[in-house]
Amino acid sequence: MFSLQRLLGKEDKFFDLLEASAEEACHSVQALKHFMENPDQSKTLDEFITSRRKEKSINSEISDALCVTFVTALEREDIEALSNALYKIPKTVEKVAERILLGPQFIKGIEIAKQIAMLEKATATVHTMIQELRKGVRLEQVKRQNDHLQAIEGEADKLVLELLKGLYSGQIEGTKVVYLKDLYELLEKVTDRCRDAGNVITHIVLKNS
Secondary structure, eight states: OBOHHHHTTTOHHHHHHHHHHHHHHHHHHHHHHHHHHOTTSOOOSHHHHHHHHHHHHHHHHHHHHHHTSOOOHHHHHHHHHHHHHHHHHHHHHHHHHHHHHHOHHHHTTOOOHHHHHHHHHHHHHHHHHHHHHHHOBOHHHHHHHHHHHHHHHHHHHHHHHHHHHHHTTSOSOHHHHHHHHHHHHHHHHHHHHHHHHHHHHHHHHHHHO
8 A cells, every 4th residue: 555645744735736736637628628519609718728827836836845845856756747747738738729729710510529538538537546646545546547548548549540541531621631630639649648647656656555
């Protein structure tokens, strides 16, 4: 049985900050889902910017707290790695929303609900893994959850390849092909970010189990 409290000198603040960071990752994906639900509604990046700024603030607070908390160098690097991995999730989701606003004419008739559903599953799994660090988890549980993340990431890889194959059929105008390729790859990159966070958590648990 592994407890992150042992790793962080029983500082509950770190649990709170890491959980808040994971929650912002989930929130950013929900914002993207709502963003796509009303295609004719006027859209802004305000909610994404707010989420990313909150995530950045949490990331900075974790860095500041580590400077005044007794943690070995290796342990500090682990926590910083996890914090940085979590920060990249809403940052990448915001880039997806930016692309959609840049070319709304290209997104008409394009369905990305399947990708968003994968992102919901991936961010929810990361959030669960972070929550369980507080109470202590068995290695088997973390590995099972991380395997689930890997499976989602694998699904996302397969989906983007299928979509790219359709784009290269020669039946779609060139500019739209470039736009959609960029959008699909950004969506897939969000699952990569979740996978990276899961790998960091698994690394921490493996090292301390």
